[in-house]
Amino acid sequence: MRLTARPIVWLTWGALAFFMLNLVGIVGAVVTNSFAETWFGTWLPDGYTGKWYGEAWRDYRLLDVLGVTFQVAIAVVVISVLIGVPTAYALARRNFPGKKLLNVLFLLPILMPPMTYGIPLATVLYKFHLAGSMFGVIAANLVPAVPFVVLTMTPFIEQIDTKIESAARMCGANTFAIFTRVLAPLLVPGILAASILVLVRTVGMFELTFLTAGPTSQTLVVSLYEAMSSAGIRPQQMVDSMAVIYTGSMLLLLVIALRFVNPTQLVTRLKEP
């Protein structure tokens, strides 16, 4: 395998271009259809209109759905940071018996496909009559979110010099003051990065929300799925315009996320030469 030979270089870029071209086609087809008057069996639609967006907005009550999505996402972010950061601090600073076990417990929810623990979790939530409500959806989405915060924050806290805390203690700060006045400002960039990634994940999380949501607690992804699987009653263009709205909001979130997180340094932080 000669990775540096010319043909391989061309092949790599060629394959990438082909992939991108198909991707553009896939996204383009949906966007075009969402603006189409009618489109059946031709290269391009007969005419263009923006009315489907208005109809989708009204018929699927997207304002309510977006409100639910927003509330769920913010609740998940806040709670997962509140639970996850102290846990990450203890895991980063102390070696204690049973630490390995705890680490595995925090790794499993990320490693497991959501469906495998989602179904037992939904069963338990139904047993306690919590499923179908906003609370159930938030609880289910926290399951991968908290470990995610713990996992991203632990290395971040490890790289903060412990001498800073010792110095603060020498100067008479108590534990609370150390946390709020010394550590918190240092942790803000890490917390921000983790929160944004949790936000993106929660808005995009289909399985867990799907399993636990009721009619009034659906997030955008789930009602999009419901709209698509019950298609036939309403024109395809409406589903497509809803999908475009979903992707638009995800894109916005991702662009914001990329401003705070360098995606190539998720695993190791190496100073660029």
Add this chain to the structure above:
Amino acid sequence: MTAVLERASLKHRLAEKGVDRVLWLLLPGAVFVILLFVYPFLYGLQLSFQPKGGGSPFQNYITFFQDDYLAETVWITLWLGLPAALFNVLASIPIAFRMRGRFRGKRALTTLLVIPITLGTVLTAEGLLAFFGPTGWFNRILMALGADEPAKLTHNYWGVLFSLIITGFPFAFLLTLSYLSGIDPTLEQAAATLGASKRQRFRTITMPLLAPGLAVTFCLSFVLAFSVFPSAVMVGNPAGETHVMSIAAYETALRDNDFAMGSAIAMLMALVMLIVIGVVLIWRTTLYRGATGGKG
């Protein structure tokens, strides 16, 4: 007096092992993970041994393997998940290699490669149906180029595989790039100084350092592809060719209200996934995992 001393020394001894008040910070996290992850999982596990119709505790598992329609889902899922994960990892390597170092437009290209994450399964599914469908642009181009009949690429295995590649590739690529940028470039420069060709450097320096990271990337890609659900329903043929385990689990649990059987399928899903990941991670322990980058 002695009691006070003993208490003090116990506290001291515990502190030496790392047990002190800081560990109280773990409490909310530990309670959370036990309440919302461990308990439901164990509950599901014991529920799977209480079949709805009574009988032996293993009835659900026996039914699963005796019913061809259900037993098949294991192979269907693996047959989708393994190729998708393998392709995503293998395709990321050369592209990540091209993306190393600094060049103009690197950030733009990275963003472009990450965008598919935002598409979500539904838009991808809609797009695949429209683009690769019998009257879609792809088949129109094929026909214009002289194909006899449109290629059937949706509502079957291929549609789901494409959707897994589109949603999974960005993750695999980001991880691979991140592992690759973690490898200290001076190692390769040192090898080059000693006269190693590009090919030798790739085979004996970069690849061994990258391999553990690739193993992790493969595992995460596999998990992602393994839990395929929405795309298998929408672009696949959910009653036949792409009747994957998650569909079977969902349908038995929430459509037929047989939570015991649904949990049994979910447990089998976890088992199959853990076996695959275990094999990969055991292989990974045979690799070099030193301090110099590429670790994971």
